[in-house]
Every structure is written in C-alpha cells, then in structure tokens.
Amino acid sequence: MIGSLDARIPSGPLADKWTRHKDHARLVAPNNRRKFEIIVVGSGLAGGSAAATLGELGYNVKCFCYQDSPRRAHSIAAQGGINAAKNYQNDGDSVFRLFYDTIKGGDFRAREANVYRLAEVSNLIIDQCVEQGVPFAREYGGLLANRSFGGAQVSRTFYARGQTGQQLLLGAYQALCRQIAAGTVEMFPQTEMLDLVLVDGHAKGTITRNLVTGKIEAYAGDAVVLATGGYGNVFYLSTNARGCNVTATYRAYKKGALFANPCFTQIHPTCIPVSGANQSKLTLMSESLRNDGRVWVPKKPGDKRPPNQIPEDERDYYLERKYPSFGNLAPRDISSRAAKEVCDEGRGVGDSGRGVYLDFADAIARLGENTIRERYGNLFHIYEKITGENAYQRPMRIYPAVHYTMGGLWVDYNLMSNVPGLHVIGEANFSDHGANRLGASALMQGLADGYFVLPYTLPVYLAPQIGKRPSIDRPEFRKAESEVRSRTEKLLAINGKRSVDSFHRELGLLLWDKCGMARNARGLREALAWIPEMREHFWREVRVPGDGEEFNQSLERAGRVADFLEFGELMCIDALMRDESCGGHFREEHQTPDGEARRDDDNFADVFAWEYQGNGSVAAPKLHREPLNFETVQLTQRSYK
Amino acid sequence: MNFKLKVWRQKDRKAKGELVEYNARNVSPNTSFLEMLDVVNEGLVAQGKEPIAFDSDCREGICGTCSLTINGEAHGPDHPGAACEVYMRRFKDGETIVVEPFRAKPFPLIKDLVVDRSALDRIVQAGGFIAARAGSAPEANSTPVPKHEADLAMEAAACIGCGACAAACPNASAMLFTAAKVSHLSFLPQGQPERTRRVLKMVTAMDAEGFGNCTNTYECEAVCPASISASLIAKLNREYAVASLRRSGGE
Numbered sequence: 001m002i003g004s005l006d007a008r009i010p011s012g013p014l015a016d017k018w019t020r021h022k023d024h025a026r027l028v029a030p031n032n033r034r035k036f037e038i039i040v041v042g043s044g045l046a047g048g049s050a051a052a053t054l055g056e057l058g059y060n061v062k063c064f065c066y067q068d069s070p071r072r073a074h075s076i077a078a079q080g081g082i083n084a085a086k087n088y089q090n091d092g093d094s095v096f097r098l099f100y101d102t103i104k105g106g107d108f109r110a111r112e113a114n115v116y117r118l119a120e121v122s123n124l125i126i127d128q129c130v131e132q133g134v135p136f137a138r139e140y141g142g143l144l145a146n147r148s149f150g151g152a153q154v155s156r157t158f159y160a161r162g163q164t165g166q167q168l169l170l171g172a173y174q175a176l177c178r179q180i181a182a183g184t185v186e187m188f189p190q191t192e193m194l195d196l197v198l199v200d201g202h203a204k205g206t207i208t209r210n211l212v213t214g215k216i217e218a219y220a221g222d223a224v225v226l227a228t229g230g231y232g233n234v235f236y237l238s239t240n241a242r243g244c245n246v247t248a249t250y251r252a253y254k255k256g257a258l259f260a261n262p263c264f265t266q267i268h269p270t271c272i273p274v275s276g277a278n279q280s281k282l283t284l285m286s287e288s289l290r291n292d293g294r295v296w297v298p299k300k301p302g303d304k305r306p307p308n309q310i311p312e313d314e315r316d317y318y319l320e321r322k323y324p325s326f327g328n329l330a331p332r333d334i335s336s337r338a339a340k341e342v343c344d345e346g347r348g349v350g351d352s353g354r355g356v357y358l359d360f361a362d363a364i365a366r367l368g369e370n371t372i373r374e375r376y377g378n379l380f381h382i383y384e385k386i387t388g389e390n391a392y393q394r395p396m397r398i399y400p401a402v403h404y405t406m407g408g409l410w411v412d413y414n415l416m417s418n419v420p421g422l423h424v425i426g427e428a429n430f431s432d433h434g435a436n437r438l439g440a441s442a443l444m445q446g447l448a449d450g451y452f453v454l455p456y457t458l459p460v461y462l463a464p465q466i467g468k469r470p471s472i473d474r475p476e477f478r479k480a481e482s483e484v485r486s487r488t489e490k491l492l493a494i495n496g497k498r499s500v501d502s503f504h505r506e507l508g509l510l511l512w513d514k515c516g517m518a519r520n521a522r523g524l525r526e527a528l529a530w531i532p533e534m535r536e537h538f539w540r541e542v543r544v545p546g547d548g549e550e551f552n553q554s555l556e557r558a559g560r561v562a563d564f565l566e567f568g569e570l571m572c573i574d575a576l577m578r579d580e581s582c583g584g585h586f587r588e589e590h591q592t593p594d595g596e597a598r599r600d601d602d603n604f605a606d607v608f609a610w611e612y613q614g615n616g617s618v619a620a621p622k623l624h625r626e627p628l629n630f631e632t633v634q635l636t637q638r639s640y641k
Numbered sequence: 642m643n644f645k646l647k648v649w650r651q652k653d654r655k656a657k658g659e660l661v662e663y664n665a666r667n668v669s670p671n672t673s674f675l676e677m678l679d680v681v682n683e684g685l686v687a688q689g690k691e692p693i694a695f696d697s698d699c700r701e702g703i704c705g706t707c708s709l710t711i712n713g714e715a716h717g718p719d720h721p722g723a724a725c726e727v728y729m730r731r732f733k734d735g736e737t738i739v740v741e742p743f744r745a746k747p748f749p750l751i752k753d754l755v756v757d758r759s760a761l762d763r764i765v766q767a768g769g770f771i772a773a774r775a776g777s778a779p780e781a782n783s784t785p786v787p788k789h790e791a792d793l794a795m796e797a798a799a800c801i802g803c804g805a806c807a808a809a810c811p812n813a814s815a816m817l818f819t820a821a822k823v824s825h826l827s828f829l830p831q832g833q834p835e836r837t838r839r840v841l842k843m844v845t846a847m848d849a850e851g852f853g854n855c856t857n858t859y860e861c862e863a864v865c866p867a868s869i870s871a872s873l874i875a876k877l878n879r880e881y882a883v884a885s886l887r888r889s890g891g892e
Binding site for chain 1: 672673677686700702703706722726730752757761767770773780781784785788794795799825
C-alpha cells in the first residue's frame, strides 16, 4: 500500500536546500562501506558514473549491462553537448538561469528542488570530466569553448565535436575500468536484469539472465540502483539503440515501484526521415546543427522543385517567422510540432513529404565550408552515409523522431523510488525534465546523478541497513527466479507463426499515430482498445526460435517486446488522463489560438505516478498525484516568441 | 536488388562452422546492410529456422557493437565507417556477398557472427584511465590546453573500440586500439602523472591477451571506422620506449 507521495524535499530557500541536505544527511563511515553490496543496473552516463564513484568511495558494486562492454551503453550516441552554468562566455548565465530555463523548458512540470540541484552541480561535472581527460572543444587560447542549444539565450553547452556523449561516456567508462581493476566493482556485461527482488518490502536483489549462456541467476544487494535509460523503443522506430528497453523499470513497476508521467516522451525535431519499410532505427542529426542551419519549407504546398531552384522569397523559414527571439533554436517540442504542422499542410519535402530542409548555405557563405566541417563534420558524414547526399551542397532533409523519455520511475529528492532501497537515476527516473527536456541536459542529468547526487543520497538509505542483506537462498529469490524461468519457457513454447519484430513494428506504428507528436482522447481510446488485443495475439502467435540455455537474440527481443506491449498501454492511459497540453504532451483538444500547448495549472500541476494493479480488462493502474509546489518561479505561458 | 549471401554459421565455440548460402531478394538500395540481414532473418524465422546471430546496437556507427567481415573486409566496403553504416547501394545487383565474424584469436567466437571482445576492456582496465576521483577535480579552466593538442587528443579519443583493427591485421595486433587510448591521454596535461605506468601496463595487458605485434601492414588504419591514424602506433612505440627507459632508470 502506498500512502501519500512524499518527495522529501528539504526545507529552506531553494538555493540552500542541497547544501543543507548534504550537511545533515546520514553518512556511512569508510570502514563500513565495504560491508555493503550495491547492485547497479546499466552502465551509461548515469550507471557508469554511479558505479565508478561508489566504487571509489569503497562500496562493493556489482554493475550489470546488456551490452558486451559497458562502453557501448547508448549514452555513447549523444552528439551535441552538455550544459553547465559556468558563464565562461560572460553572457549572463548563472545557476539560477540554467535552473529557470530547464523548468520553463519542461513546461513547469518538473520539481523545482531537483532541477535547482541539477543546475548547481552542473559546474562540478565539467571540472570532473576535464580532469578525466575528456577532450572538450577549446579555443585557441586553450580555454574551453561553448555553443548554443535550444531553449536558452546564453552559450552554455560544452562539447566534443558531435561526439560529446561518446567522450563523456568513455570518461565514466575509464573511471569504471579503474574500479574494476581495483576490485571494488565487479562488471557483468551481457547480463540482463529480468526481475527485481523485494524482501520485507525493500529492494534487495535482482534476477538476471546471462545473454551468452542463458543462465538465470539471483544477486542480493543492500540497495539496487536502476540506470537503465528510457523507453523510447516502445515506438519501434526511434533514435535509441536497438537493444534499449523498458524491462528493468517495468519489472520494478510490477513489483510496486510507481511509474511517473509515462506519456512525457520527447520527439526530437532533427532526425533523418524514414525512408523504407525495413528501416530498423532512426538517426539523429544533433540539435547543435540549428546553431548554423536554417529550417525551411517551400511556401507553396506540393512544390517539388529541387531546393536550389526555389527562390528566397518562395521559402518559409517558419521557425524564424513564428519564434523571432529564439528562431531556429526554439525548444524541441515546439520545433517538432511546427515541422509536423507544415508537413500536414502539404509543404513537406522529400519523396514521403514528411521532411523539412535544414540549410547550411548561409553559414557556409559566412564562415566557409571548413569551419562548418570542423564543427559538424562527423554529422555531415553520417548524413551522407545514410542518404547518399552531400549536405554541404544541398540542404539536409530532417523530420522529428522519438528520442528521449522524460517519464520514468518516480523518485524522491534522494533519487529513491517509493520502494525502499530502489534508487533510479538518469533517464530511467522522471524527475528533472518535466514535460520536455532541453538539449544538452540529458548528459548533465546522467552525470549529475551518478557523480554528485547518488553518492550523497544513497547513504541516507544505507546507514541503518548494515547487516541486513539477505541471502539468495531466501524464498523471495527462489520464487522470482522460477517466475523468470517459466516466463522464458512460455515464450519459447508458443511456436506461432509471427516474428517478434512484426509485433514490435505494429505496436510502434500504433503509438506513433495515437500517442506521438499530437494526441487526442478518441485516438488514445482506440489505442487502449487495440493494445490488449495485440498482446493476446503476441502470446498466441509469436515464434521464438532456439532455446533458453544459449545465446538467443530472438528470445532477448521477445522478452523486451512483451514488456513494451504492456507498457504502451500505461503510456496511453497516462496521456488520456492528463487532459491538458504541456511540453511534448500535446493534446489537440487543448491548444491556444495559434496552436501552442495550453496547460491547465489548476488541475494538472502535478506528477502522475502510477501503481501497478493489472493490465487491460483485468485491472487499471492506480493513480497517485504528487502536487508540484512552485515556491520560486511563476508559472507562465511558455513563450519563445 | 538481389544478392546471394554466404554467411558464417556456427552454433557455439566448440561446434564446427561453415558458410551457408542465403538469398536476399528485392532489397532497396537504401536499405542498410544490417537491415538486409534483418529481412533475411525474418524469412528464416517464418520458415521455422534459426536466424543468423549478429551484433549491433546503435546502428549509427558510434557504439562499436557491430563486427562483421564483409567480403573479407572488416566493416565492409564503405570506409571509414562501421558495418551498420554500409548501405546496399554500395554493392552490385546480383553480387555474391560473404559475411564472416571478426576473426582474431583473442576474440573467441560466441555464435555465428558474434565474437567476445572483452580482451579490449581488459587492456583499458590495465591502465587506460586518469585517476581522477569524483569530487577532486580543480576548476576546469585552471589548466589551459592548447587547441592543437586538445584536437589531437580528440582525434585519438574517437576510437569506438570495435576491434576491427585487430580483426583486419594479419597478426591480430591491437596496437592501433591501444595506441589510440595511450595517445589520447598522453596528449593532455591531465594525463601526465600516470603516463609512464599507463603505457607499460597497457602494453603488457595487450600482450597477455594474445594480440600479435605490428608489422606495418596498415590494414588497421584502412578499416578503422573512426579514422584513427596508424602514426599513433609510432607514438605508442615511442611512449613505450621512453617509459621503459625511465622505469629501468629507477623511476
């Protein structure tokens, strides 16, 4: 049973909360830390940095990832950059301004205290990464360079070419490697968490499957940290890696952890458009390109002329026209919707008509091709690989695609879920980005949580838990293990006629249509009627070849898709119940006369946190609401005009 | 487009492997190589057969998971780039394409086209890091780094850790991989304190994993998806020689 949701936000003025919290939080003494075993699931920016830092502090860490090396976690693919309030550009940035931009960017659906703390520790992250050897871009004088990102009027984004995520992850990975060598962290690559184990209501272990041998095993810990990323792959086509999944967080949800704001998904405006039925994923073109690229479509619907034959006065630079003060750097949710709108009007470009131009001609004329190559060379290279087109000569074609998920497991100020001991960090939690994340803030949050927040907040839970780690011989472990085993056997025994991917694709198309860039009550109800049926078909008709005691990629995917088929329903329920528009959640029934999202602060200025009670016709999840109290900022209609 | 594929199938490390023929029909030239394999696999599943096991994750050339040898070339014909960035428009209609795993003794086979590359992780664990404990770092701009050196560090740090260098090398040498990490960290002022120890430990680990020596065939550079320059191997040798001298001098 869950009582009222207490976010445990420290009292006092916003700017002092974190310091006061740290000053008074419980500690675990150095000689006691080695008595604790911490299970960290995921090895991306959040999980990798947390595992490394907890290892440095002297805890025993077991870190799990499904990839064959922790360095391959999907954080590696983040391109553009990481925000920090250093104000190196002397352009008026500050901790408060980064906090405010993030809260506003999230359309006032995030917690003030968490976001302020994020902005506060942002500067430490840059110091830490530089010291680890992250080769950030620099100016000729040797100092760090910055660039601009959407939703801000200052230059606060640090970057390493278009490979910032890669370099930050390698920094965390190298710190992790050091701890693996030191023996404080034991690494379990190619090992997937398939269930969470609760003992006396506390998260005390996991059940995993070794993806190489198929062996199902139990692990006990004093606390469990989930850093398993987002659930964007519920849409099948997304910018996520193929393996990204919701399984760990969804399994935790089924064990009692609340899932918060699942309908808050980010559709990124600048991705390479879908080109065929067999496409397996979508590729992002970093938002940083909008620093120098101008977005446009022809003014006339159905104008099929090549872009260079469309004269200047027949082009609509719609972002510059609609949002003059932010222009091409309008936030992601707004830019994505604007692209959809012009394509819906028949002004989209490319064979499919679902695309807009991102044009570098002006920037190349102003700065020269070499400068553009230096800034974005690898992105232009990726673009050419995929499309066969040279973007130095003709504008890129881009279209929005699913990219990030703001929703995630509910956590309190200590990043602990409502299940004691279960901590959730990075994209896997819900706490910092509200209804829309600003560019270059995901890397910031992942590393903030792992390096500078969890190491301080985890002891609050751990300190009184000394000596309470259960043995894996307990019935709770045996039961969870046998449930995982029988689920695997069930999947293998169906032996139907359809492939796992065919179900995943079908679910993805439905969600993109009904719960994507625009949603309405009718469409969501249709999706809610269809998903349980799809699930039933899946459990009757899917074919999973091979067996469980071996390397079996079909089986891995089947388990993940089975969870997506349940999770998709939760997402639609959340989208339906949130009867307002905010950020990336655009309910067509609620818009301003000029088509912007219209919030309803009187009824929806809160977090929706869902408790599992069953699916489909069996039972609906139970809604818990955490009111968002804004003590410092004033809620306003978000404007980027 | 239509293709005939010859794909390496091997149930596990102990089983005997062989090239098995498959047909890929009506493939759009804008399909990626891995998506073409997805379609072949869908067909196999429909016939009740085991799909071809192959590795991939990000499918945009940055995670380093994909590891195919296509027509004898690590990552296939479209250099620089990973196998996931190869598109069918690079092949001739009707062509026969041979698909094999990355082959190198330190990369034991797991199944079909999937190999175990954890040897590369162990090389980094031996010393491929800067010991900077979280919370201990000085202010980021307190040590300026000349742009040229930061750029050189970035070029070396771009390595995606795929292991194509070792797979392409006739000696299965991982010198390019190790050189990239050693160079990245030694170009930066933050990497100086551990410079000697790092290179000695990483090279020792590399040898212990069974990777061979460099004999300057430059195959590694030719297939590297991150365009890591083979000149870094010369730097690695220099770093190693200097470190050995320092060590024997009692440092």
